[in-house]
Amino acid sequence: DERMELSKSFRVYCIILVKPKDVSLWAAVKETWTKHCDKAEFFSSENVKVFKSINMETNDMWLMMRKAYKYAFDNYRNQYNWFFLARPTTFAIIENLKYFLLKKDPSQPFYLGHTVKSGDLEYVSVEGGIVLSIESMKRLNHLLSIPEKCPEQGGMIWKISEDKQLAVCLKYAGVLAENAEDSEGKDVFNTKSVGLFIKEAMTNHPNLVVEGCCSDMAVTFNGLTPNQMHVMMYGVYRLRAFGHVFNDALVFLPPNVSDND
Amino acid sequence: MLREKWKMLSESSSFLKGVMLGSIFCALITILGHVRIGYGSRMYHHEHHHLQAPNKEDILKISEDERMELSKSFRVYCIILVKPKDVSLWAAVKETWTKHCDKAEFFSSENVKVFKSINMETNDMWLMMRKAYKYAFDNYRNQYNWFFLARPTTFAIIENLKYFLLKKDPSQPFYLGHTVKSGDLEYVSVEGGIVLSIESMKRLNHLLSIPEKCPEQGGMIWKISEDKQLAVCLKYAGVLAENAEDSEGKDVFNTKSVGLFIKEAMTNHPNLVVEGCCSDMAVTFNGLTPNQMHVMMYGVYRLRAFGHVFNDALVFLPPNVSDND
Numbered sequence: 001d002e003r004m005e006l007s008k009s010f011r012v013y014c015i016i017l018v019k020p021k022d023v024s025l026w027a028a029v030k031e032t033w034t035k036h037c038d039k040a041e042f043f044s045s046e047n048v049k050v051f052k053s054i055n056m057e058t059n060d061m062w063l064m065m066r067k068a069y070k071y072a073f074d075n076y077r078n079q080y081n082w083f084f085l086a087r088p089t090t091f092a093i094i095e096n097l098k099y100f101l102l103k104k105d106p107s108q109p110f111y112l113g114h115t116v117k118s119g120d121l122e123y124v125s126v127e128g129g130i131v132l133s134i135e136s137m138k139r140l141n142h143l144l145s146i147p148e149k150c151p152e153q154g155g156m157i158w159k160i161s162e163d164k165q166l167a168v169c170l171k172y173a174g175v176l177a178e179n180a181e182d183s184e185g186k187d188v189f190n191t192k193s194v195g196l197f198i199k200e201a202m203t204n205h206p207n208l209v210v211e212g213c214c215s216d217m218a219v220t221f222n223g224l225t226p227n228q229m230h231v232m233m234y235g236v237y238r239l240r241a242f243g244h245v246f247n248d249a250l251v252f253l254p255p256n257v258s259d260n261d
Numbered sequence: 262m263l264r265e266k267w268k269m270l271s272e273s274s275s276f277l278k279g280v281m282l283g284s285i286f287c288a289l290i291t292i293l294g295h296v297r298i299g300y301g302s303r304m305y306h307h308e309h310h311h312l313q314a315p316n317k318e319d320i321l322k323i324s325e326d327e328r329m330e331l332s333k334s335f336r337v338y339c340i341i342l343v344k345p346k347d348v349s350l351w352a353a354v355k356e357t358w359t360k361h362c363d364k365a366e367f368f369s370s371e372n373v374k375v376f377k378s379i380n381m382e383t384n385d386m387w388l389m390m391r392k393a394y395k396y397a398f399d400n401y402r403n404q405y406n407w408f409f410l411a412r413p414t415t416f417a418i419i420e421n422l423k424y425f426l427l428k429k430d431p432s433q434p435f436y437l438g439h440t441v442k443s444g445d446l447e448y449v450s451v452e453g454g455i456v457l458s459i460e461s462m463k464r465l466n467h468l469l470s471i472p473e474k475c476p477e478q479g480g481m482i483w484k485i486s487e488d489k490q491l492a493v494c495l496k497y498a499g500v501l502a503e504n505a506e507d508s509e510g511k512d513v514f515n516t517k518s519v520g521l522f523i524k525e526a527m528t529n530h531p532n533l534v535v536e537g538c539c540s541d542m543a544v545t546f547n548g549l550t551p552n553q554m555h556v557m558m559y560g561v562y563r564l565r566a567f568g569h570v571f572n573d574a575l576v577f578l579p580p581n582v583s584d585n586d
Contacts, residue, residue: 099567235560241420
């Protein structure tokens with residue numbers, strides 16, 4: 001019973017930042033993994049006729065990200081406790097995200113994903129997907145209105161990538177980036193595709209290709225084509241070795257509209 | 262002389278029984294069948310022999326102990342036909358799915374230093390196939406009840422093969438896979454993998470020694486592919502090819518890769534790409550690179566949506582050496 005309650009207590013809101021050039025990936029992402037979010041919305045740089053989206057009215061990725069986070073917080077702060085942001089090149093398995101977050105308290109300031117170190121700054125790479133707890137969202141949204149701490153134009157001489165800008169901002173609020181790993185220390189948020197991992201594994205440790213590749217409970221992979229998105233969907237949610245036992249202790253049912261893939 | 266006639270008679274009567282059962286089953290399916298998503302080549306159902314996977318309700322009716330016994334009763338012997346040029350695929354296949362066979366052996370055209378194999382001492386695919394089947398039958402007839410033959414371009418999920426074979430009696434002459442019609446002949450394409458029950462193996466091996474029925478050199482003018490030659494041979498023994506399908510009518514043995522299926526689905530029915538693509542319980546895909554073999558392995562046996570419920574009614578544990586992938 002407690003397990004049932006627990007699995008229902010995770011409500012994940014997905015923010016996908018898109019631009020007109022992403023339209024084929026947008027279509028793929030809309031059709032596939034985003035259906036497993038409790039709610040998913042697409043935030044675009046401009047209105048695109050083909051798909052419904054929330055118009056951020058800017059081409060600048062950092063501005064898009066700020067506005068999207070503000071919109072999400074203002075509208076959904078009481079309905080969701082975890083906020084997942086991704087680009088349409090990313091494929092995510094939301095059940096694994098929930099599994100990963102299992103014992104984490106969203107009223108704590110979590111900022112998770114695939115981290116990268118740049119000088120003194122450790123930030124979560126947007127390509128692997130960014131996870132913020134409601135507490136982090138609260139702190140972020142407070143800072144967004146303080147230009148000295150969280151300016152709209154980050155770099156002096158050249159532009160700083162939006163994921164770095166986010167990290168700088170959050171740092172002011174005492175929110176630090178954490179790299180998400182499974183019990184064996186493997187990254188759970190990935191900025192590469194499965195194919196690329198396997199390719200590298202075959203070169204670097206050909207004796208342990210599959211074992212050495214990736215986490216069994218990977219949440220994200222990145223750099224996929226629309227075709228590969230559907231292949232992932234088929235591979236994760238449909239094709240299986242019948243009767244091959246995994247013994248997962250918790251059940252995460254996707255929302256009704258996902259067609260239970 | 263009389264004995265032979267009697268044998269022929271009893272064989273042909275069981276053949277007739279099989280045909281009758283098959284026709285009734287086929288008719289039932291055609292009557293009860295519902296709309297399928299655009300499988301153009303599969304529209305002529307009444308001309309093909311189909312064989313379906315068991316459905317969950319049937320399995321759940323079996324007791325737990327009986328299910329345990331049932332899952333242990335399948336012993337699959339895998340024959341993989343390789344040539345020196347296949348060496349990188351051979352490596353991938355050896356490292357991945359073949360570990361899930363109860364036993365897998367590699368039959369090569371010649372000795373290759375890098376890997377252990379059984380040398381068939383011929384470059385001709387049909388001769389290789391004949392010799393491999395004979396070797397397998399002579400050595401393992403009492404130890405395995407199902408025989409699965411594949412090329413190293415194929416990826417197979419043996420658990421799904423066992424699930425598919427669940428209610429099929431190996432003492433019946435089964436010859437299954439992805440079938441293709443060539444004129445009058447319906448044969449199982451080697452690219453999707455060929456499944457023979459022990460009874461079919463028995464009949465085949467008997468025929469292999471009769472040159473008139475099962476010649477080593479099939480075609481008069483040009484070479485006939487080995488999978489067609491096998492079908493011709495088996496037909497003499499009353500063994501007919503059957504296309505394996507799941508409960509929705511989707512092919513379970515595939516001669517293409519997942520990527521290619523998805524690509525075609527995105528063109529032909531973009532609204533139902535994943536749903537229209539392939540069977541959830543697919544046994545084989547073909548045309549994979551070594552890299553893709555490992556990707557499949559990761560995708561099938563490791564990566565999963567944690568807690569996503571499938572509720573499979575039976576468990577098939579792979580052999581110990583497979584590292585339980």
